[in-house]
Amino acid sequence: MSVIRGARERARIEVTAAIKDEARRQLAAEGAAQLSLRAVARELGMVSSALYRYFPNRDELLTALIIDAYDAVGEAAEAALAETADDAPDARWIAVCRAVRAWALAHPHEYALLYGSPVPGYAAPQDTIAPASRVGLALVAVARDAYAAGELTAPAGEPLPDELRTDVERFAAQLAADLPEPTLAGLAAVWSQLFGLIGFEVFGHFHRVVEARDAFFDHSCAALARQVGL
Amino acid sequence: MSVIRGARERARIEVTAAIKDEARRQLAAEGAAQLSLRAVARELGMVSSALYRYFPNRDELLTALIIDAYDAVGEAAEAALAETADDAPDARWIAVCRAVRAWALAHPHEYALLYGSPVPGYAAPQDTIAPASRVGLALVAVARDAYAAGELTAPAGEPLPDELRTDVERFAAQLAADLPEPTLAGLAAVWSQLFGLIGFEVFGHFHRVVEARDAFFDHSCAALARQVGL
DNA sequence: GCCCATGCAAGAGCACTGCTCTCTTTTGTT
DNA sequence: AACAAAAGAGAGCAGTGCTCTTGCATGGGC
Numbered sequence: 001m002s003v004i005r006g007a008r009e010r011a012r013i014e015v016t017a018a019i020k021d022e023a024r025r026q027l028a029a030e031g032a033a034q035l036s037l038r039a040v041a042r043e044l045g046m047v048s049s050a051l052y053r054y055f056p057n058r059d060e061l062l063t064a065l066i067i068d069a070y071d072a073v074g075e076a077a078e079a080a081l082a083e084t085a086d087d088a089p090d091a092r093w094i095a096v097c098r099a100v101r102a103w104a105l106a107h108p109h110e111y112a113l114l115y116g117s118p119v120p121g122y123a124a125p126q127d128t129i130a131p132a133s134r135v136g137l138a139l140v141a142v143a144r145d146a147y148a149a150g151e152l153t154a155p156a157g158e159p160l161p162d163e164l165r166t167d168v169e170r171f172a173a174q175l176a177a178d179l180p181e182p183t184l185a186g187l188a189a190v191w192s193q194l195f196g197l198i199g200f201e202v203f204g205h206f207h208r209v210v211e212a213r214d215a216f217f218d219h220s221c222a223a224l225a226r227q228v229g230l
Numbered sequence: 231m232s233v234i235r236g237a238r239e240r241a242r243i244e245v246t247a248a249i250k251d252e253a254r255r256q257l258a259a260e261g262a263a264q265l266s267l268r269a270v271a272r273e274l275g276m277v278s279s280a281l282y283r284y285f286p287n288r289d290e291l292l293t294a295l296i297i298d299a300y301d302a303v304g305e306a307a308e309a310a311l312a313e314t315a316d317d318a319p320d321a322r323w324i325a326v327c328r329a330v331r332a333w334a335l336a337h338p339h340e341y342a343l344l345y346g347s348p349v350p351g352y353a354a355p356q357d358t359i360a361p362a363s364r365v366g367l368a369l370v371a372v373a374r375d376a377y378a379a380g381e382l383t384a385p386a387g388e389p390l391p392d393e394l395r396t397d398v399e400r401f402a403a404q405l406a407a408d409l410p411e412p413t414l415a416g417l418a419a420v421w422s423q424l425f426g427l428i429g430f431e432v433f434g435h436f437h438r439v440v441e442a443r444d445a446f447f448d449h450s451c452a453a454l455a456r457q458v459g460l
Numbered sequence: 461g462c463c464c465a466t467g468c469a470a471g472a473g474c475a476c477t478g479c480t481c482t483c484t485t486t487t488g489t490t
Numbered sequence: 491a492a493c494a495a496a497a498g499a500g501a502g503c504a505g506t507g508c509t510c511t512t513g514c515a516t517g518g519g520c
Contacts, residue, residue: 116347196426215393
């Protein structure tokens with residue numbers, strides 16, 4: 001696919017990457033709000049207007065960083081999945097959760113970009129939706145493998161309300177996931193709840209509330225696993 | 231407490247309130263990043279420098295808005311608590327959760343300010359911690375009343391890890407809450423998970439994933455209730 | 461090997477921001 | 491009425507995103 005074209009095109013790719021790298025550095029150091037196109041350009045020894053040859057505006061640069069970040073968390077989750085391929089479902093589950101949390105704690109500003117407040121007036125462009133779903137799919141994979149191995153129990157609680165049926169059927173179709181419907185609904189809920197847990201820690205809401213963070217996270221993740229029947 | 235002093239002091243209070251109101255309007259309309267001191271001043275017919283007599287900088291204005299917003303969600307949660315004083319614990323639980331969600335959906339930008347990415351380089355000042363805990367305390371109240379009525383079952387799952395003990399003991403002391411230790415740990419987890427659920431909806435992560443939002447939320451909240459033994 | 465078109469960089473400039481400083485006006489108190 | 495404290499006005503600084511015009515150089519077709 002990526003045939004080497006002219007030297008011009010190659011230079012363009014390199015400069016684009018350099019811009020993203022420097023932007024990521026500033027993002028990690030100061031946060032999205034402090035990310036300045038002019039500062040990026042300055043650091044790269046170019047004038048600010050030159051940067052607009054590569055990214056039409058600030059939001060597009062941020063979008064590029066967002067996609068990369070989604071891919072980074074997704075990759076972390078998938079790596080945890082692969083590394084624990086032979087383990088018991090609940091161990092795999094917690095491994096994936098831990099991987100996501102570790103990434104979030106290591107990249108708080110990028111985490112905020114993904115799961116904190118969306119950028120003002122910003123509707124997630126098409127390009128972000130696939131990378132954004134990788135973590136969720138990793139969680140689904142754990143449940144699916146467990147189900148295939150007969151190690152998944154039906155989640156407790158009331159039966160699925162009818163209104164949720166069509167959503168859940170769509171999940172099943174999209175994921176080609178051979179999973180019980182209550183489990184699919186539970187996965188969606190637990191997916192978001194995991195980010196509540198992580199977000200509260202990253203954004204400091206557990207400050208002076210929960211101090212034994214590792215133990216608390218593991219304990220809570222085990223509860224999430226139980227919630228989907230793992 | 232609020233003795234009426236001079237007319238000057240009264241004017242100051244009124245102008246301060248007007249600034250906050252206008253700032254809140256802009257926050258609701260455009261989001262925190264677009265909130266401009268100059269625009270607020272302009273709208274109020276004063277020059278921007280005059281505004282600095284009331285708020286030393288933008289962050290202080292935001293902090294004031296944050297405190298008000300925490301109080302607003304807290305009040306919504308407490309109102310739901312009061313209105314359902316005679317209901318069953320699980321009904322009260324869901325009522326509180328729904329109240330928080332309703333507030334969040336009605337005030338997405340303020341919600342983002344509270345539970346989204348923290349403002350750059352911003353450490354929550356002392357004044358915010360009490361208002362910030364009101365929602366959590368409302369959830370605790372439901373569990374406490376249920377426990378007093380003997381309607382709380384012990385949460386399922388492994389026993390509390392030792393590392394969590396001191397945190398949980400602190401909860402118990404601070405809350406003067408006569409609750410089993412696993413319940414307290416579960417409450418902390420579920421507290422954050424509730425905001426994962428709500429945050430994903432407010433920030434659009436459920437777009438094209440979960441469409442039957444009301445049913446999904448209720449169903450998921452019931453699972454949260456079960457997680458704390460309600 | 462030349463030559464032009466294209467791609468890129470530079471710089472000036474616009475409108476905006478947060479914030480500070482100085483100067484003037486208002487206003488409550490003595 | 492006089493004074494001091496508080497509030498407002500305005501200019502100004504440094505920074506931002508973004509646009510437009512100008513100049514340069516380099517890569518691909520002849």
